[in-house]
Ligand SMILES: Cc1cc2nc3c(=O)[nH]c(=O)nc-3n(C[C@H](O)[C@H](O)[C@H](O)COP(=O)(O)OP(=O)(O)OC[C@H]3O[C@@H](n4cnc5c(N)ncnc54)[C@H](O)[C@@H]3O)c2cc1C
């Protein structure tokens with residue numbers, strides 16, 4: 240039986256990933272901050288076939304709680320096969336340009352909390368010498384642009400951290416994978432006008448589980464974002480800086 | 485015209501358009517109804533054609549976050565889920581376990597609450613009644629914060645007002661209903677050509693005993709004097725050697741990316757399509773074993789097929805009239821009007837409803853024969869013809885289906901739905917819709 244830890248388990252994408260593992264009759268631990276939603280999701284996962292679901296309700300930006308909560312997870316599961324880090328906030332870029340609180344909120348939610356968690360998770364994974372650490376990042380981290388560079392820089396920092404961690408844990412038999420997502424139709428993006436590039440969370444979740452199974456390193460989802468970002472990254476900065484994006 | 489295109493929350497027929505609709509999702513089934521809007525209408529997948537799922541200048545309160553299952557009793561086939569769970573999601577879960585929806589409309593992209601609010605019917609009406617007949621209970625959230633558990637024994641008045649209640653009695657947060665057991669995910673389907681209404685009624689009478697599912701496609705545009713068509717009847721096939729409980733595929737979905745130019749569908753192309761469809765059956769009768777997906781949901785394989793009608797949108801017209809006492813005279817009269825008007829319908833679907841009485845105060849189905857037609861939005865000339873049809877339906881003591889309506893008059897509505905006054909006392913004071921303001 241697979242044992243799965245989902246961090247940021249109320250995320251629409253994370254819920255779809257959890258459902259796929261529930262179908263495989265996995266045991267899951269869900270970690271998020273909204274107790275009521277976690278209960279609703281746990282019920283849903285049991286209907287989908289999960290062997291057992293345990294909830295941990297704790298704000299992920301409370302860094303002081305990370306170490307002991309990670310220990311609590313290992314008490315529950317003994318061994319963890321897959322960990323998904325899914326939490327994050329889009330934040331308000333314009334506000335963050337003038338307001339330190341908003342700036343730090345975005346950086347903490349999308350970067351600091353992740354690297355703190357990854358540090359404690361890595362210790363445990365190294366001890367057990369197996370398992371996969373999967374992190375959700377964003378194509379916004381591939382190149383900074385005025386409309387969301389605060390969010391993007393947090394995701395970019397995370398990418399570098401995750402790449403380094405992959406390198407470090409390789410010899411321990413622990414796999415680390417970074418998912419760079421394009422536009423996904425979720426509560427985070429509810430105010431955006433949707434077009435043909437937008438993907439549904441259940442399809443993205445299928446890509447995530449496939450990527451984990453195939454032990455990929457970096458995966459763009461949907462796949463075509465790899466090409467879109469290749470083009471975007473190839474624009475010379477002298478031109479890029481003049482664009483309104 | 486552009487308003488339709490720019491309205492992010494149109495109905496399936498893309499007509500009529502609604503202006504200044506706000507949209508918000510209820511965050512969870514434990515949340516409360518927002519207070520700051522004058523009018524609120526719950527919204528499912530927007531698969532209703534006309535304006536029952538529109539709320540001009542008001543709020544659409546969405547169910548897309550209410551997509552969680554609550555419980556499944558696999559031995560007795562009873563499921564409880566949140567109101568925004570779709571039939572698509574339910575089939576994915578239950579088919580592999582040998583269960584099926586008790587009643588399903590012609591698309592699986594509808595929500596449980598949408599199916600309750602229109603008390604939808606399917607190809608098995610003669611055997612199983614409406615979706616509402618299989619609902620055990622649900623929770624109704626009212627704008628004053630009250631949460632009512634409704635069933636045939638608890639708050640029964642609210643239960644019967646909400647089944648077929650067009651989203652006006654409050655917000656359904658979750659529902660529980662019964663499933664039907666299947667021996668396989670496959671259907672044994674027979675298709676038989678018919679050349680007159682009389683033959684259609686005979687085939688219906690013969691088939692209802694032995695076939696759980698019946699429906700006919702009718703050609704209403706050919707030059708023949710009487711109607712012709714293909715009668716389709718099916719039953720769940722016995723267990724198959726391979727893929728017995730196969731679930732429909734997700735990947736085969738194609739999308740109609742753009743609006744088609746409006747000249748593509750005209751009376752000549754519609755007639756040609758109908759001719760071709762009729763001829764697809766090379767012999768007069770054939771039997772196949774087909775999967776439930778193409779049998780129940782032939783249109784689902786093309787996403788947004790509604791765009792083939794172009795920006796002008798289209799209108800559906802579905803009515804039911806009694807036929808047993810007069811051999812379908814009212815139906816024949818309406819077919820005659822339509823033929824003379826030269827208003828072509830791309831797809832005409834004909835079916836007999838059985839004698840099972842609808843339970844909802846405002847449910848559409850009644851014993852009789854039902855015909856569903858769709859028309860490109862031809863404008864005023866079409867509206868006039870449909871008004872003539874309404875007159876016949878009224879005289880015949882039949883009814884027109886609100887889920888597909890964009891035009892019936894308030895007078896007709898009162899005649900079609902004689903329990904309207906009784907229903908009105910259960911309408912939530914903050915709830916309304918474009919349809920409701922039009923016909924009330
Ligand atoms: C291709 C196709 C085939 C169809 N075939 C059939 C058929 O065979 N038989 C049939 O009966 N119908 C049929 N329909 C119509 C369709 O089944 C109904 O319109 C159905 O109600 C649509 O469900 P929805 O989830 O899209 O709801 P919407 O269209 O979004 O809403 C429908 C109604 O439900 C109400 N509602 C939604 N959520 C809630 C809630 N949480 N609480 C209270 N009220 C709520 C809305 O206010 C509205 O009044 C068909 C439609 C299509 C597009």
Ligand SMILES: NC(=O)c1ccc[n+]([C@@H]2O[C@H](COP(=O)([O-])OP(=O)(O)OC[C@H]3O[C@@H](n4cnc5c(N)ncnc54)[C@H](OP(=O)(O)O)[C@@H]3O)[C@@H](O)[C@H]2O)c1
Pocket residue numbers: 247248249250251252253271272273297298299300325326327328329348375376377378419420421422423424425426427428
């Ligand atoms: N949607 C996209 O287009 C897109 C694109 C690229 C990358 N991503 C990334 O994908 C991930 C998942 O997002 P999503 O699209 O699924 O959106 P979502 O449904 O809004 O999920 C984000 C989740 O993060 C949780 N969260 C945020 N801060 C938290 C905290 N301090 N403690 C606990 N939980 C916290 C939120 O919980 P609450 O419900 O309690 O607020 C929410 O459930 C995010 O990392 C996002 O950056 C998304």
